[in-house]
Every structure is written in C-alpha cells, then in structure tokens.
Amino acid sequence: DAGITQSPRYKITETGRQVTLMCHQTWSHSYMFWYRQDLGHGLRLIYYSAAADITDKGEVPDGYVVSRSKTENFPLTLESATRSQTSVYFCASSPYASTSSSYEQYFGPGTRLTVT
Amino acid sequence: ELKVEQNPLFLSMQEGKNYTIYCNYSTTSDRLYWYRQDPGKSLESLFVLLSNGAVKQEGRLMASLDTKARLSTLHITAAVHDLSATYFCAVDLPGANSKLTFGKGITLSVRP
Numbered sequence: 001d002a003g004i005t006q007s008p009r010y011k012i013t014e015t016g017r018q019v020t021l022m023c024h025q026t027w028s029h030s031y032m033f034w035y036r037q038d039l040g041h042g043l044r045l046i047y048y049s050a051a052a053d054i055t056d057k058g059e060v061p062d063g064y065v066v067s068r069s070k071t072e073n074f075p076l077t078l079e080s081a082t083r084s085q086t087s088v089y090f091c092a093s094s095p096y097a098s099t100s101s102s103y104e105q106y107f108g109p110g111t112r113l114t115v116t
Numbered sequence: 117e118l119k120v121e122q123n124p125l126f127l128s129m130q131e132g133k134n135y136t137i138y139c140n141y142s143t144t145s146d147r148l149y150w151y152r153q154d155p156g157k158s159l160e161s162l163f164v165l166l167s168n169g170a171v172k173q174e175g176r177l178m179a180s181l182d183t184k185a186r187l188s189t190l191h192i193t194a195a196v197h198d199l200s201a202t203y204f205c206a207v208d209l210p211g212a213n214s215k216l217t218f219g220k221g222i223t224l225s226v227r228p
Contacts, residue, residue: 030214031214033215040220041220042204042218042219042220042221043159043204043218045215048214048215050214058215090158090159092159094214101147101166102147102149102164102166103147103149103208103214103215103216104149104161104164105149105161105206105214105216106161107151107158107159107160108158109157109158110157110158
C-alpha cells in the first residue's frame, strides 16, 4: 500500500515485556518521527530520524529505542514495557526540505498500546 | 524553547454560527501547520502556511498567519456537525531538522 503504515494497530502486552511497533513509508521521505499521544499532553516527540542510520532523541525518549537501517522503515522498541507507556503511538514522515519549502508531516494510522 | 499555545482547548459551537480559534507561538517562525484529528483517528493535514500574511481556505475553514504577532487564526464559517474534531497547530523552527512543535489541540463540538 502506498503511504505510511503502522503495525500492529492494537497491542496489549504485560509489564516488563519487549514490544516493537513498526512503521513503514513508501514515499522515500528522509525524515521520520515517533510520537505518543496522551490525554492532557497532546503529541510528544519520542525519537526522530533525518535519514537511514541517523536518529536522535525527542522530548520523551526514556524507555524507547529506535533504529533505521532502511529509509522506509522506522521501528520503535519498548525494551521493558511499563504501564506509563500505555498510549497511542503515531509515526510520521516528512520529505527533505530542499525539495519543498514545507516540513509538513504525514501521519500513520496509529498503534494503540496497552500495558497491563 | 518553542512553545505553542492554542485556545480555547474546548469550544462548543452552534450550527450555522461563525467562530475563530487561535494558535500562539513563542519564537519567530515563518511556517505553521494545521492538522485535524477525528476521534480515534490519525492526524490529517489541513493547511500549510509558509509566510507572513499567508491565507488558505478550504470549504468553511480559513487559516491565516501573522508572523509578527506569532499568531495563526482558524476561522470557521457557518459551523456544521462535520467540523466536530480536534484541531492542532504546529510550528517548525529553522534548523530544527524538520521537527514540529505541536499545540495541545482545540476540540470543537458543533451542536444543532
């Protein structure tokens, strides 16, 4: 499918387990982002990547790990899930600015994660 | 640190009436984005405003940007139920590596 996809869409896991959320985009966008959305906090940036093999922390990176070996994929791993990581996770991508004057981000459908 | 504030956070609108919602930001930027989110769904891009004085319109929504005042407005004309959603504004900073800073969103509810 064209665009940006996330899997799984829903996930229930137990405290302490490792969980990986997948994000895949078909546009060859340079930039990719992971956000979490919680009531009262809006969208908070977890990690972002400017290109393959280039990643950096966002506002709330603790407890999360990312990798980006290929431009199109940007998985997010919760190394040892905690209840506070129960949230809706959105992946987004953005083209490199030299091809556009805009940093508009395109969002995936989201993954609803519950940690019990 | 860039801060983006939206107000009000919740707005109950009456069908057929006009409303304006606001997005303020704390640091100079020429680029502002509006997104819409329906309950349980993802964010959908509405408007991209790339310069001072930029105005974009789509149906009953019109967005404008005043970079000197660090303010964007989203004007709603003759509200209809389909406009019920949460609206986010976001700002990027030069050199911020494509990162956007989002406001907390304004939830609009249109009642008959």
